[in-house]
Amino acid sequence: MTDGSLLSRAAGLERELADTEARLADPEVVADHRRYTEMSRRYRALQPVVETAVALRTATDDLAAAEELLAASSGDEREAWRAEATAARESIERLEQELRVLLLPRDPNDDRDVIVELRGAEGGEEANLFARDLMEMYRGFAERQGWTVEVLSASPSDLGGVSEAVLRVAGDGVWTRMKFEAGPHRVQRVPVTESQGRIHTSSATVVVLPEADEVDVDIDPNDLQIDVFRSSGPGGQSVNTTDSAVRITHRPTGLVVSMQDEKSQIQNRAKALRVLRARLLQMEQDKAMAEASGQKRAQIGGGGRSEKVRTYNFKENRVTDHRIGLTVYNLDKVLAGELGTVSDALVADEQARRLAELT
Secondary structure (H helix, E strand, O other): OOOHHHHHHHHHHHHHHHHHHHHHOOHHHHHOHHHHHHHHHHHHHHHHHHHHHHHHHHHHHHHHHHHHHHHOOOHHHHHHHHHHHHHHHHHHHHHHHHHHHHOOOOOOOOOOOEEEEEEEOOOOHHHHHHHHHHHHHHHHHHHHHOOEEEEEEEEEOOOOOEEEEEEEEEOOOHHHHHHHHOEEEEEEEOOOOOOOOOOEEEEEEEEEEEOOOOOOOOOOHHHEEEEEEOOEOHHHOEOOOOOOEEEEEEOOOOEEEEEOOOOOHHHHHHHHHHHHHHHHHHHHHHHHOOOOOHHHHHHHOOOOOOOOOEEEEOOOOEEEEOOOOEEEOOHHHHHOOOOHHHHHHHHHHHHHHHHHHHO
16 A cells, blocks of 8 residues: 555645745745745755655555455456556555655755866876766766756867866756766776877866856855966967956955856856856855865865776776776767766665665
């Protein structure tokens, strides 16, 4: 039978959804950008819970009706109602599990888009080439997920890699999946710079930050030191004749963000502020969790090859995620963006651990 406590918990959320929907039509709420943004996020979070609860209630009613008709039937008709009852029980079991997951306490960043920072770490130019490979992997993954990717900045290296790149990834469920990409990634392959065919181990670091809206982080303009300079490319050569590159220093925290990809100083400044807000939001959340901004350091570690969340071995066409002990032998497809199997496993592992903590 259906777990009545699940439907009881969901009933309160159904009432909250109806109340939130009504409030979103209130002109006073619409005029208050911060309040409207917060309530819109809450509405989107409640929708799947309520939809699943309604489906579970329907399946429960279907089972009761099928069992009643089964008891009053005979012959072929009895077998048909037996099959209906079996299907209803299977639906109830599946929907209960889905509802348990949906009723888990939500990550406050689940509705946010993300800022992804990639950097070559150990391995010289090979690390930069691998950072570029990771950037293309995330672009391919985003396309498959229906997300959008905006390259906020990319610093090309001498052999075509990227020493540093900053992406904005937007879409449904971005944080839920992309947060697992944070950390050192290790690659084992023969570098293009290796003349004797020896396999080298290199690494790149990935930092994933929840994107902050202007209403989330209030930045005092007086706290900013804004410097402009001329953009440069690989090897330091100038790629622009005007001072369009922007470097913003947030004096209270010492955070520094530089942008130079756009030809317009205004556009570079806007991008830099976007990244700065994301970093400040992360610091605020870390502080609230009493981690003193340690989460980002925990994500990237030291960038060393012995620290890693995932290894990409070209000789064996293998990808291993060390956090969950998952190994797949389709490295070429993973780097092309087919990251779904690994991503699904990481999400499922987190859900299982959180459900276990509640029992």
